[in-house]
Amino acid sequence: MQQSESIRRYLRTRAMIEDDTKQSDSTDSDSTVKATVQGDPLYLYYRLFTTYIGIPSRKPILPGNRYVGRIRAKSVAPPQTVFLIKRHIFKIEDMTYNPQSALYLSKSCRSALDDGERVSISPGSVGSNPEDPMELVIATYTGSPQIEIVSMKPEYIYYSLYTEDGDITSKHPINCGGDDSPSVARIDNYLVPPPHSPDCIVRCISYVEGFSYCVWHRLFIDVASESPINYREVWIPESSGPGSTPDIPLIFVKFAETRQSIRPRPHYTYIKVYSASSESAEVFTVPFLLYTDGVVRREILQPSSWSRPPTYDNVYRVYNDAGVHGFVKKDDAVLT
Incomplete structure (x- = not known):
């Protein structure tokens, strides 16, 4: 009798264990908590x-x-x-x-x-x-970052420097230049800050060459280009495109540092400044401070449309210390 009772207890215990096992394996229970295995740190x-x-x-x-x-x-x-x-x-x-x-x-x-x-x-x-x-x-940064290769496979952007007087020598040329070819320098594309626009390339080259950044520094595809690269457009260097080799460098034109003040023509109390990036014009009334390098340029103030060709005007390039920059028609202004 004692042995039979022991067998019955064993069978009941085994049945309970099997029942618990079936419940733990069931996927129908929302109360089941599963531990997450900790992988490598992210x-x-x-x-x-x-x-x-x-x-x-x-x-x-x-x-x-x-x-x-x-x-x-x-x-x-x-x-x-x-x-x-x-x-x-x-x-x-x-x-x-x-x-x-x-x-x-x-x-x-x-x-x-x-x-x-x-x-x-x-x-x-x-x-x-x-x-x-x-x-x-x-x-902002208080240190002095050095110019060096950033990646094991650098993507170089090659460029030549000019002022409006002609080509000049880079501080970091990779060739000697000469009578037949201007000096060529390069920066690692990985040094160019985001969003990696043409303006960012201008900023990086300005820093590398020791120039103060100016919105009027300009970047051209080549020496035959009629207009600079639009600073706001997305421009991605290509493996065989402009700036990809020393033979086809981009052209960086440094803004002249001389400046003259500019005011409206006689009997006028205002002057129109046309934006360098859109068709809009901003009106400045006297007194105000605007500066120019005094060079008369031909610029498009009204882009072409289906009904008219682009309009070129004789203009002064102007800016002020508050960051305003644009063009003023030569006939609307007097240099002082």
């Missing part, structure tokens, strides 16, 4: 820029490349917005946070993210690959 990779040039990270992680840093994704406070990612990068780089900084998802992005946007952080997402890092423009 990182966000980034590169730093001023508004002029790429700068080294203080925490580089790639051998032979001081320009790529990284942060641990789990170190970014929730809800992991652009603002919080920027704050953490500034902390890692031991820099004071600058609210004017701008974060771009990758080198191909043409506009910065809003601070309030959330960034999806997961394996394979933007910023998770050191070959395609996020790009952070920190706006």
Whole structure:
């Protein structure tokens, strides 16, 4: 009898165990909690820029490349917005946070993210690959970034320098130049800050050559070009296109640094300044401060349309210390 009772207890216990096992294997229960296996840590990779040039990270992680840093994704406070990612990068780089900084998802992005946007952080997402890092423009920098090769396979942009008097020698020529050919220099495309527009190339070359940046520095496809490259357009260097080899460099024309003040013609109290990037004109009334280099140019103030050809006018190129720049018709102004 005792043996039979023991057998019955064993069978009941076994049945309970099997029943529990079936319940734990069932997929119909919402109350089942499954543990997530912890994989390798997830990182966000980034590169730093001023508004002029790429700068080294203080925490580089790639051998032979001081320009790529990284942060641990789990170190970014929730809800992991652009603002919080920027704050953490500034902390890692031991820099004071600058609210004017701008974060771009990758080198191909043409506009910065809003601070309030959330960034999806997961394996394979933007910023998770050191070959395609996020790009952070920190706006200001107290150090002196050196000009060096950024990548193992650099993408060079070749250029020649000119003033309006003619060609000049670069501070970093890769050839000697001569009577038959101007000097040619180059920058690594990875040093050009986002959004990688022609204006960004002008900023980078200005920095490398020791020029003060000016909106009137201009970039041309070649010496035969009639008009400069539009600063606002998307322009991506191509492997066989302009600027890709020393034989077909881009042409950088440095703005003349001499300046004269300009005022309306007699008996007028205002002057029209035509925008350099649109058809609009802004009216300035006396007193105001506008400057020009005094050179009369032929510029298109009214682009062509289906009903009319483009209109060229004799103009002065003008600007002021507040950042206003454009064209004034020669007949509307007097130099002083």
